[in-house]
Each structure stands twice: as C-alpha cells, then as structure tokens.
Amino acid sequence: MRLGFFAVLIAAFALSGAAVPVSAHHGFAVEFDGSKCMDLKGTLTGIDWENPHAYFHMDVKNAAGKVEAWSLEMITPNALKRNGTTRQDFTGNIGKPMAARACPTKAGGTQYRGSAEFLELADGQVRIVGQLVEKITPEQFHF
Amino acid sequence: MTAMKRRFCNCLGSGGVVLAALCMASTPAFPQGSYRPGPGKTPVPVVGGFDKIHPLPPGGPAPRMSDGHPDLTGRWYPNAAGKMLQFAYPLDPAAIRQFDPKATPEVAPSFKPGMEAKYKRPAPYGECDQAGTPSTTLEQDAQHAPMELIATPGRLAMLYEYPLDVRMVYMGGRQHPKDPDPTFNGDTTARWEGDTLVLDVIAIDERMRNFGGEGGGGGWFPSAQEHITERITRTSKNYLTYEITIEDPVVLAKPWKSAPRTWSLAQDPHDEWGEVFCTLNQEPDEYKKIKEHDAQTKGK
Numbered sequence A: 001m002r003l004g005f006f007a008v009l010i011a012a013f014a015l016s017g018a019a020v021p022v023s024a025h026h027g028f029a030v031e032f033d034g035s036k037c038m039d040l041k042g043t044l045t046g047i048d049w050e051n052p053h054a055y056f057h058m059d060v061k062n063a064a065g066k067v068e069a070w071s072l073e074m075i076t077p078n079a080l081k082r083n084g085t086t087r088q089d090f091t092g093n094i095g096k097p098m099a100a101r102a103c104p105t106k107a108g109g110t111q112y113r114g115s116a117e118f119l120e121l122a123d124g125q126v127r128i129v130g131q132l133v134e135k136i137t138p139e140q141f142h143f
Numbered sequence B: 001m002t003a004m005k006r007r008f009c010n011c012l013g014s015g016g017v018v019l020a021a022l023c024m025a026s027t028p029a030f031p032q033g034s035y036r037p038g039p040g041k042t043p044v045p046v047v048g049g050f051d052k053i054h055p056l057p058p059g060g061p062a063p064r065m066s067d068g069h070p071d072l073t074g075r076w077y078p079n080a081a082g083k084m085l086q087f088a089y090p091l092d093p094a095a096i097r098q099f100d101p102k103a104t105p106e107v108a109p110s111f112k113p114g115m116e117a118k119y120k121r122p123a124p125y126g127e128c129d130q131a132g133t134p135s136t137t138l139e140q141d142a143q144h145a146p147m148e149l150i151a152t153p154g155r156l157a158m159l160y161e162y163p164l165d166v167r168m169v170y171m172g173g174r175q176h177p178k179d180p181d182p183t184f185n186g187d188t189t190a191r192w193e194g195d196t197l198v199l200d201v202i203a204i205d206e207r208m209r210n211f212g213g214e215g216g217g218g219g220w221f222p223s224a225q226e227h228i229t230e231r232i233t234r235t236s237k238n239y240l241t242y243e244i245t246i247e248d249p250v251v252l253a254k255p256w257k258s259a260p261r262t263w264s265l266a267q268d269p270h271d272e273w274g275e276v277f278c279t280l281n282q283e284p285d286e287y288k289k290i291k292e293h294d295a296q297t298k299g300k
Helices: A002-015 A077-082 A087-091 B002-007 B017-025 B115-119 B283-297
Strands: A038-048 A055-061 A067-073 A097-104 A113-120 A126-128 B074-077 B147-152 B155-160 B165-170 B187-193 B196-202 B227-234 B239-247 B261-265
Touching (some): A038 A087, A055 A097, A067 A097, B165 B187
Parallel strands (some): A067 A113
Antiparallel strands (some): A038 A055, A038 A097, A055 A067, A097 A113, A113 A126, B074 B261, B147 B155, B155 B165, B187 B196, B227 B239, B239 B261
8 A cells, every 4th residue: 555655656756757777778757858759850861870770860951941961760770670760761761751769868958859759751660669658659649 | 557667667666665555556457668559449451460479388398407406598588488579569468578577576675774775776777787686686677688508518598689798607616715705696606506597796796786577576786795696497498487586784684575577488590699888889970971071072
C-alpha cells in the first residue's frame, strides 16, 4: 500500500520531465527534450549508416519559408535491419519527400538536431527508428 | 499511468531509491518500445511484421555434445521469439519479455546500512564502455541484442553483439587462480550440475556497475568481494534459461537473485553476427573533413 502510493508519486515525478535515462549507452533525456517532439515534413537528403547510431538528414521548410537542414538520430543499423528497414530503403528515397516524428535537442543543444521516433519515407511505410518516448501511436501520426 | 511507469523502468540507477521503487512497483502494460493502439483504433501497418510474432514452441529436446552434456551452442535472443525485437511494434508481450514479473518477480537488491548511498551513483551521459559481468548479460532485457554461444566439451565462448564483448570460459575443472587480476568480465570457473552449467565469477573490476533492466532496482557498484553465480540451462532446442545470483558481503544485505530469464534460439538461418560498436567515436568526423576538403578544393 505504501509502495503503491510512492509509485504514484514517482510516476508524477517522471511525467514532469525529470531526466531518466532509458538507453544503455546514453541517456535520451540528457541530450533531447521529450516534451517538444514534433512532426517534420520535408525531403530526405542523406543517410549515415553508422554505429552506434544511424543518422538521416532532411531539409525542412519552416513557417517563414526558410529551409532547415535537420540531422536525426536513429537506433543502431543492426536493429533497423532486423526490424525490416535497410540502408537501401534510405538511399533509394534520397531526394524524395518524407515525414518524421522527432524530439529536438534541449535548449542550448545543437540546432536542427534530434532523435527520431518513427518516420515515413516516400514509399509510404511507417518505420520505427528510435525510442518511442511519447505516448502516441503511429495511427496518431499525422502528415 | 501504468504505461508511463513501465517506459521508465529500464532505468540505470539515476535517482537511486526513487527509481528502484518505481521499477519494483510497476506492472508492465506493454514492454519497452511497443504500443497497443487505443480502443477503437485500427493499427497502422508498421514495417517488421511484428503482429505475427509469438513465443516459439520448445522445438524438441536440447542437442548434446560428444561428452553427453547439453550443447549450449546457438545464437540466442533475450526474448521468447528467436529474433531481435528492439523497438518492435506491435508485439505480443509474451514474445518480447524474458520473464513474467507476476510469476517470477525480480525484487530490488537490499543494501547493508549506508551502502546504498555509497554504491549507487547516477548514470553518466555516456556508457559506451564495456558493461562487464553480469551487466552485459542482464541488460539485454532492454537491448534485445543476441548472445552467441559456441560450446565444445573443453570451452564455452560467450559472444555478445551489444556491447561487443567476449567471455572465454574454460571447462575441464579450471579453478580460480590464487589472486586473480580484476577484469571487466571477471575470472570464471565452470562446472556441470546435471544439465545446468554453473559459472562462478570473482575478481570483477569494481568500476563495473551492476545493472540489468527491470527488477534490478537500478544500478549499483560492486565491492572487490562480489561473487557471481550464473546458471545456464538449455531447457529445449529453442530455449535457454539464464539465472544469476549476486553476492556482495560489503554492499548487499543478502544475495540478489534474478528471475530465470528466457533466451530463445534464432530461427532465421540467415541471421548472422552483426557489428555493433558503441564508442565515443570521433573518427567519422575526422574522415568527413577529408571529404569536405576534397569538395572545397575540387577543380582548383
């Protein structure tokens, strides 16, 4: 009973955005802001298929019409591959439209950099590419 | 509320007691990295075909080596599905978990007076170095990367994709040396108890934090007197059970014991060893400078 109450307190504490690492090689919340995740729509411009993280790059036109060059972190290529997403899925869609749900760096961090949760390339398939830190599911992902 | 609690349960010790209590108290609504759609919502197809994944059948008896002991050889995934399920959605919870916390719960470790404050430290930003024994095996609960075992009567090679690690276990009655040098993986001896391989580990480098996902209560640092016992049993062709006891007379009030954790045999015949290096690797940035220089000086 006491523990249950304590757990509710902790959950509230966690919801407030306190830093809680969930990745075993660096803490998401140390670098990224899970409360400011957003939809990004633009053009896929590149892919770095690297360890420990793969990165993709996209050009996004902001509200003022200026093009922002974003760099977004994904999970390791091994996990992407075994989950059905290959390097060729990216290279084959460079220069084409795409959309991603991503969480940007915290205030003071590198601009136009973030951690992607899931994305849709020009082939129209939804791919999970990172930690799903938000409480939303792909059907709530709007283009 | 339950879902949010569970998402933060693969915690690595930051926040100490607070997170330990959270991990203990949460009952997973769904595992790390997977969702179920809300009521009335149609699941959107997600690349990966994960809705078709369920626990493997036992697959027959465990094969045996020439000496009659079970052959532990195989590519093993820390779940019941025989494939990597990190960030997979949607997913049968029975397929992704290593143990049922209702049936075989893991409780937080109990510390000697004053030891929790001393030996629990916040998780630093980068933890890309080796995790050592036992964290390399225990943390797969969150990582879902495979462990490959190559067994002969004289030797067991334990290979981990993430973090990249090799443990070489020598069979045939090898004893601990008198004063072994500390290493990240520790000094291991091995013996069979029936069909269970029992590994005895001492002399683990004290800088190796113990952590291992749910139930581990967050990470803590060992003393030089830590003593680990690992029990590995291949219960059938498709399944391996791994159970560990951590004793530390300096830090722990009583031994911490894991649940029997399930590992399942890789099913895809084309599932090969994959390279996963986790380092603070700044070489790619240096390499890029060469390319940038080429681009800038092109045609000059």
